Each structure stands twice: as structure tokens, then as C-alpha cells.
Amino acid sequence: MATIDDVAKLAGVSKGTVSNVFSKKRPIGPEATKRVFEAARQLGYYPNHIARSLAIRKTMIAGLRMPIPKEGMMSQFEIQMINGVLNECAKHGFRVLLDTLPEHDDPNQFTVDPVDGVIMLNPRREDLRIEMYRQIGMPLVLVGRPDPMDPGVSYVDNDNAELACEVGRYLLSIGHESILFLNASSDMTVAFDRERGLAAALAEQGMPLPPEQVMNYSRELHRSPTEYGYRAVLETMKSRSYTAVVADTDRVALGVLRAARELGLNVPDDLSVIALSNDARLAQEMTPPLTCVELSAEMLGAQAAQILMEKMENADVVRQHTVRAKLVFRESCKKRPR
Amino acid sequence: MATIDDVAKLAGVSKGTVSNVFSKKRPIGPEATKRVFEAARQLGYYPNHIARSLAIRKTMIAGLRMPIPKEGMMSQFEIQMINGVLNECAKHGFRVLLDTLPEHDDPNQFTVDPVDGVIMLNPRREDLRIEMYRQIGMPLVLVGRPDPMDPGVSYVDNDNAELACEVGRYLLSIGHESILFLNASSDMTVAFDRERGLAAALAEQGMPLPPEQVMNYSRELHRSPTEYGYRAVLETMKSRSYTAVVADTDRVALGVLRAARELGLNVPDDLSVIALSNDARLAQEMTPPLTCVELSAEMLGAQAAQILMEKMENADVVRQHTVRAKLVFRESCKKRPR
DNA sequence: CTGAAAGCGCTTACAG
DNA sequence: CTGAAAGCGCTTACAG
Known part of the structure; x- marks a missing residue:
């Protein structure tokens, strides 16, 4: 591979001159x-982005850290999210380094990536990575709020407590009082916020949200989100009977629907189901079409990218944006006769 | 930002030692x-990926060059493609640099990206970039065949001539002889191959494919693929009447369907429509559900990535894979009464 | 097991 | 307008 030195020599100028050409x-x-262009053409020389980045400490690349399913397709949420990030970055001339590798927060494995800033999805509780990015002065924007809250870190997020609360109110308003909540994995901050929100809705009616009505997804226990929804309903419905279930995602809801069928429960007549995400394709194809919550993933992605661009200009800016989620009514929830 | 030097000094060792730790x-x-780990922890030191890459000439990043629509979502094809690439790369510990920036083939703009190899979509005719990658010895795999064909470059592709030929045979078999082909942009090799394929099917029955039956998408003329399908049908149907149209993509077909409605043509009774791509979501939601061709984008992406991994091991390997496309019958095509 | 030094391929004050 | 040289932050023979 021809280098700047080769070109300089052939063109009879200094490296500095080639660089500036x-x-x-x-x-x-x-x-x-x-003479420089001619020499470069002859040698097939093209500037080395890595060497350049090292010298000027700028890559024009944004990092996007986002685990995706090993097998199977990305969810609609993930896709929209990426789309939002990609479009916004492209507008600013940035490319995107997609890091879907499993997360490690072993500090001794962490490296300073060839990016000028990073967008990170689903921070965990006490996520060490946040502190590492701060230490190296790498602009960072989270999708999903940091936990514990930190006035110094930028993020965009839905108001998950509020969203779950609205779902709770809705379910209560149509007569459901015994609700099963198939929540996300307990180490995710969204899980915490959503449980709090649902509890708040019940509290408004003077009702508790007992622990046995809330389950958490677990990668060890459940083979897939769908399996989680399926097993959870099959098992809990033995001992106790709910009239509504709030599923973490459309995929979880898919399992719920299957379990309901096996139990001879009609959705929505015997059981109302609602999901806290909106994979338009999946949700519409289900029987019945699934009532759910639109999280506006593309907007989340675009806003995260936009904030990142701001932060790269001025490291001091901190933005904490909330993107409003809204209920999408389809046919899986129904008023419960008293 | 702490560097390896700082750590070496604080730990009282040489940089080489820190590096090796x-x-x-x-x-x-x-x-x-x-002592090194302790010093690193104290200073908040993390190895710099760029500097490391420059020294060892390896990044563990694969480049994916793929233009995506500025506004609006990626197509199902693009998404599946990315998904395939991402999964396969992750398996090998690679991350992916997504380059969706507009293509330039000004050689003076070209740069050697921080990647160990690249996957490039939709090469153009006489695509200069192919030669540039060759010159710098960068492993390259195309998605879409090179044009002109080159026994030295690796690619994966559908057999577009074959696929269009099958579509032609199918349409002929159900009685359609006057077919309008809304092809892709004429500078894409797929457009050429598909036109050839469709012509071949007609030739089998001793029929020609006259130029006026084939149109090409053009970014200058058409505001969007859907607009293209819409205008094309509206305009051509004035002078000549076809009984079937082959649309480049589902989006084009969407416009065709709209135009047909406005012309009072019933699909499929008066007009059969088929698309050369399969966006499952779009196609199923159309009225009527669209008959089309499944290109297996995820497989294309995964295979491209796999070949890239091979090439990075051994620069000499050349693979030219064909992924079989297949017809997906829905309801937009119908036998034409003689 | 460890260190000193050259090298990866650029950029950029500094001097002319 | 151009050059010589130090520097970006690592790695890796070479020598001990």
C-alpha cells in the first residue's frame, strides 16, 4: 500500500506538501x-483514515452500542432506532460504527474506539461504561435514562413510568383490576420505571400492585421473549386468574396469546392483552391485532444523534429529552363486564 | 486523556510493558x-483503538457501504441485508462501520477507511471504487455483481436475469402478453440483467420486448419510487394498454396500484401486478396483497460477510455466490381470459 | 521477564 | 508557497 512518503518521494516534494494537497x-x-496528484494516481495512493485520525484526533464516526438478537431479526424498535441515528448522522457527514457485540463492563477490556462520540442503548443500573466514557472525555448520549439519575449525562428516553401509568389507567378504566405484568429483565431501568408507573395507576384507585403480579424476563430462565410470555401465563394462571396482562413487548404478547389459546381463553373476551412496544408488523398480524404503545424509536434515535452532534461541538452541553409515547388501540383489549 | 506513557511513568515500567499487560x-x-493495572485505574487509562490499529494494521471492523433513503425508512431489503451482515460479523468478533454517505468516486476523495475489509452494495457500471479497493489491497465483497463481470472480484447476488425470466414465464403462463416493465435505474446492473431476463422469457414464445415496454427509474425525473410507479402507469396507459406490470419494488407497485385505481382498473381482474422484491409488511398490507419475488436479503448479507471473513484470512480467495430468489404468490396476479 | 527505540502513516507548528 | 521535524498513542523486534 502506497504511503504519503512514497508519493512525496515520487513527486519530489515533502510529506507536508502531499498532506496539504x-x-x-x-x-x-x-x-x-x-505533480502530487499524478504521483498519487501512479502509485494508487489514498490517504489513510486511521493515521489521519490519530494525528488530528477526529474520526467523523459516531459509535452506536446496541446489542441485537443473535438469531432472528432485529425488532422494529431497533430498526427504527438505527434508522433515526443513521439519518441524523449522515446529515452531519458522520458515519456510524455499529457495535452489537456483547457488552462487557470489565474496565480492563474497555477500549477507546475510533469514534468521536457514542450513543449507547439500554444502560444498566450503575453502568460502569458511563463513567469510563466520562474519564476519557468521550461525548456520550444514552437512549434510556441513566440509573441512578445523573444530572451530568445526556439521554433521550420515553417517560416509562408515565407510559406504564397510562396503560394502567386505561386498563382500570375498562374494568380490569387483576392485572399480570410481564415486565422486562429486572436489571433494566425501564423495568423499574414501568413497574413504578403501573403501581401508581393502581394506587390512584387505592389498589396495590403485589409482587406476585409482576414477573421479570430473565435470559437464563427463558429461551426467548415469546417463550417467556407463554410460560408465564401458563404457570400463573393455574393459581390465580387475571383479566388482563401487560406484556413487555409484542414478542412477549405473542407468547401470551398462544398460552391463552391453549387455556381456552378468548382474547379479548376473557383476557385483555396490551404490549409496551409497537412492532407495527407483528402487532397487526396477530389475532387479534394487538393494542400497544408506540415508543417512537426513530425519534429517539434521531434525537440522540442530534444531541451527540451538539456535545461534540461543546462538551459542556447536557440534554435530557423525553419522547412522548402513545397508546395505539387495536383489538386485544376489551371492557370487562362487572 | 491518559496515555500509555502516563501509565508507564506512574507504574514505573516501560510503555512496552504496559502494552503487553x-x-x-x-x-x-x-x-x-x-502496578500497571493500578496505575491505569488511577489515571482512567483505556487503550486507544486508533493508535493500536495503526500499529498492528488491523481494526476488527468491517465496512458496509450502502446508500439509504435520506428521508423515510429503510426498505425491508436493506434491513434484512444489514441484519445478515451484522450477525455474521458479530460471530467473528467484528463490528461494522456503516457508511451510508452519498457515493463519490472521485479518486481524490477516496480514503482508506478504518476497516479490515468492505462489503459494498449495488456497484455501478465500471465502478471505480472496485479498482481503488484492489489497489490498496482491501478485501472487498460486492452485493450485486460487478459490471463488467470480473473473475477476480467476489460477490453475492441473486441471478437477476433468471429471476426476471421466471417472472416473465409466469405471466405468460397465465395469459399475459402485453407487459409493462417498470425497471430500476438504468445505471444499475440489476436493471440490465432483469431486462435481459424478461426479454428471454418473451423470446421463448417468439415475442419481442420492445423498448417502449420498459421504463427506468430516475432520481431526477421521479420524486420517489411510488411516484415513479404512479406516473409511469398513468402516462403509458393512455397510449397503450397493458394487462400486466412488473414493478421493480413493492414501493413502485404501490404507485401502480394507486394509478390503477384512478384509471378504474381492477387489480388483478383488469391488471396483474408483480414486484421484484418482497417487503413482507408492505406487500401483505396492499390491496390486493402483492405477488412478488423474495430475494433473501438476509442471506445475501450473511453470505457476503462470510466471504469477507474468508478473504481477510486469505486475500487470494474469490467467491461468486448466487442466492436463489423465489416467487411468492399472493393475490395481485390473475389468469387473463383469452 | 523487561526496556529502549524504531516504526505504523499521517498533521502541524515553526522557520524560511 | 514549501520543508524538516516533532508528535498523535500504540506495538514489536532486538538486546539483555
């Missing part, structure tokens, strides 16, 4: 410019 | 190791 950072005479 | 390339005594 390509970067146009300072003017180079037409004679020299021509 | 982190990379484990050669054994370092337990004493020194402890």
Missing part, C-alpha cells in the same frame, strides 16, 4: 499540486 | 502487572 488545509502551488 | 501478547510478571 489532499486536505487543502493550506494552499499549495499548482505545479506541486499537479 | 493489556494485550497479553507476552507474559509480564505479576508484580508489574498489578
Whole structure:
């Protein structure tokens, strides 16, 4: 691979001159410019982005850390999210380094990536990575709020407590009082917020949300989100009978629907089901079409990217945006006769 | 930002030692190791990926060059494609640099990206970039065949001529002889191959494919693929009447359907429509559900990534894979009464 | 097991 | 307008 040295030699100029011909950072005479381009053409020389990045400490690349399912497709949420990030970054001339590798927060494994800033999905509780990015001065924007809250870190998020609360109110308003909540994994801050929100809705009616009405997904226990929904309903419905279930995602709801069928329960007549995410495709294809919550993933992604661009200009800015979620009524929930 | 020098100084060792503690390339005594980790922790030091890449000439990143629509969502094809690439790369510990920036083939703009190899979508005719990658010795795999064909470049692709031929045969078999083909942009090799394929099917029955029956998408002329399908049908149906239209994509077909409605044409009774791509969501939601061709984008992406991994091991390997496309029958095509 | 030094391929004050 | 040289933060023979 030809380097800047080879070109300089062949063109009879210094490396500095070659550098400036390509970067146009300072003017180079037409004679020299021509000789440089000609030499570069002859040698098949193209500037090395890595060497350049090391020297100028800038890559024009944004990092996107987001685990995706090993097998099977990304969810609609993930896709929309990526789309939002990609579009916003492209507008600013940025490319995106997609890091879907399993997360490690072993500090001795952490490395300073070839990016000018990073967007990180689903921070965990006490996520060590946040502190590491701070230490190296890497601009960071979370999708999902930090936990514990930190006035110094930027993020965009739905108001998960509020969203779950609305769902709770809705279910209560149509007569459901015994609700099973198939929540996300307990180490996710969304799980915590949503449980709190649902509890709040019940509290408004003077009702508790007992622990046995809330389950958490667990990668060890459940083979897949769908399996989680399926097993959870099958098992809990033995001992106790609920009239409504709030599923973490459409996929979980898919399992719930299957279990209901096996138990001879009609949805929505015997059981109302609602999901806290909206995979338009999945939700519409289900029988019945699933009532759920639109999280506006594309907006989340776009806003995260936009904030990141701001932070790269000025490291001091901190933005904490909330994107409003809204209920999408389809046919899986129904008023319960008293 | 703390560097390896700072750590070395604080730990009282040489940079080489620090380097080896982190990379484990050669054994370092337990004493020194402890001091190094402790110093690193104190300083908030994390190895710099860029500097490392420059030194070892390896990034563990794969480049994916793929233009995506500025506004609006990626198509199902693009999403599946990315998903395939991402999963396969992750398996090998690679991350992916998504380059969706507009393509330039000005050689003076080209740069050697921080990647160990690249997957490039939709190569153009005489695509200069192919030659540039060759010159710098960067492993390259195309999605879509090179044009002109080149026994030295690796690619995965559908057999577009074959696929269009099958579509042609199918349409002929159900009685359609006057077919309008809304092809892709004429500078894409797929457009060429597909036109050839459709012509071949007609030729089998001794029929020609006259130029006026084939149109090409053009970014300048058409505001969007859907608009393209809409205008094309509206305009051509004035002078000549076809009984079937082959649309480049589901989106184009969407426009065709709209135009047909406005012209008072019933699909499929008066007009059969088929698309050369399968966005499951779109296609199923259309009225009527669209008959189309499944290109297996995820497989294309996964295979491209796999071949790239091979090439990075051994630069000499060349693979040219064909992924079989297949017809998906829905309800937009119908036998034409003679 | 460890260190000193050259090297990866660029950029950029500094001097002319 | 151009060059010589130090520097970006790592790695890796070479020598001990």
C-alpha cells in the first residue's frame, strides 16, 4: 500500500506538501499540486483514515452500542432506532460504527474506539461504561435514562413510568383490576420505571400492585421473549386468574396469546392483552391485532444523534429529552363486564 | 486523556510493558502487572483503538457501504441485508462501520477507511471504487455483481436475469402478453440483467420486448419510487394498454396500484401486478396483497460477510455466490381470459 | 521477564 | 508557497 512518503518521494516534494494537497488545509502551488496528484494516481495512493485520525484526533464516526438478537431479526424498535441515528448522522457527514457485540463492563477490556462520540442503548443500573466514557472525555448520549439519575449525562428516553401509568389507567378504566405484568429483565431501568408507573395507576384507585403480579424476563430462565410470555401465563394462571396482562413487548404478547389459546381463553373476551412496544408488523398480524404503545424509536434515535452532534461541538452541553409515547388501540383489549 | 506513557511513568515500567499487560501478547510478571493495572485505574487509562490499529494494521471492523433513503425508512431489503451482515460479523468478533454517505468516486476523495475489509452494495457500471479497493489491497465483497463481470472480484447476488425470466414465464403462463416493465435505474446492473431476463422469457414464445415496454427509474425525473410507479402507469396507459406490470419494488407497485385505481382498473381482474422484491409488511398490507419475488436479503448479507471473513484470512480467495430468489404468490396476479 | 527505540502513516507548528 | 521535524498513542523486534 502506497504511503504519503512514497508519493512525496515520487513527486519530489515533502510529506507536508502531499498532506496539504489532499486536505487543502493550506494552499499549495499548482505545479506541486499537479505533480502530487499524478504521483498519487501512479502509485494508487489514498490517504489513510486511521493515521489521519490519530494525528488530528477526529474520526467523523459516531459509535452506536446496541446489542441485537443473535438469531432472528432485529425488532422494529431497533430498526427504527438505527434508522433515526443513521439519518441524523449522515446529515452531519458522520458515519456510524455499529457495535452489537456483547457488552462487557470489565474496565480492563474497555477500549477507546475510533469514534468521536457514542450513543449507547439500554444502560444498566450503575453502568460502569458511563463513567469510563466520562474519564476519557468521550461525548456520550444514552437512549434510556441513566440509573441512578445523573444530572451530568445526556439521554433521550420515553417517560416509562408515565407510559406504564397510562396503560394502567386505561386498563382500570375498562374494568380490569387483576392485572399480570410481564415486565422486562429486572436489571433494566425501564423495568423499574414501568413497574413504578403501573403501581401508581393502581394506587390512584387505592389498589396495590403485589409482587406476585409482576414477573421479570430473565435470559437464563427463558429461551426467548415469546417463550417467556407463554410460560408465564401458563404457570400463573393455574393459581390465580387475571383479566388482563401487560406484556413487555409484542414478542412477549405473542407468547401470551398462544398460552391463552391453549387455556381456552378468548382474547379479548376473557383476557385483555396490551404490549409496551409497537412492532407495527407483528402487532397487526396477530389475532387479534394487538393494542400497544408506540415508543417512537426513530425519534429517539434521531434525537440522540442530534444531541451527540451538539456535545461534540461543546462538551459542556447536557440534554435530557423525553419522547412522548402513545397508546395505539387495536383489538386485544376489551371492557370487562362487572 | 491518559496515555500509555502516563501509565508507564506512574507504574514505573516501560510503555512496552504496559502494552503487553493489556494485550497479553507476552507474559509480564505479576508484580508489574498489578502496578500497571493500578496505575491505569488511577489515571482512567483505556487503550486507544486508533493508535493500536495503526500499529498492528488491523481494526476488527468491517465496512458496509450502502446508500439509504435520506428521508423515510429503510426498505425491508436493506434491513434484512444489514441484519445478515451484522450477525455474521458479530460471530467473528467484528463490528461494522456503516457508511451510508452519498457515493463519490472521485479518486481524490477516496480514503482508506478504518476497516479490515468492505462489503459494498449495488456497484455501478465500471465502478471505480472496485479498482481503488484492489489497489490498496482491501478485501472487498460486492452485493450485486460487478459490471463488467470480473473473475477476480467476489460477490453475492441473486441471478437477476433468471429471476426476471421466471417472472416473465409466469405471466405468460397465465395469459399475459402485453407487459409493462417498470425497471430500476438504468445505471444499475440489476436493471440490465432483469431486462435481459424478461426479454428471454418473451423470446421463448417468439415475442419481442420492445423498448417502449420498459421504463427506468430516475432520481431526477421521479420524486420517489411510488411516484415513479404512479406516473409511469398513468402516462403509458393512455397510449397503450397493458394487462400486466412488473414493478421493480413493492414501493413502485404501490404507485401502480394507486394509478390503477384512478384509471378504474381492477387489480388483478383488469391488471396483474408483480414486484421484484418482497417487503413482507408492505406487500401483505396492499390491496390486493402483492405477488412478488423474495430475494433473501438476509442471506445475501450473511453470505457476503462470510466471504469477507474468508478473504481477510486469505486475500487470494474469490467467491461468486448466487442466492436463489423465489416467487411468492399472493393475490395481485390473475389468469387473463383469452 | 523487561526496556529502549524504531516504526505504523499521517498533521502541524515553526522557520524560511 | 514549501520543508524538516516533532508528535498523535500504540506495538514489536532486538538486546539483555
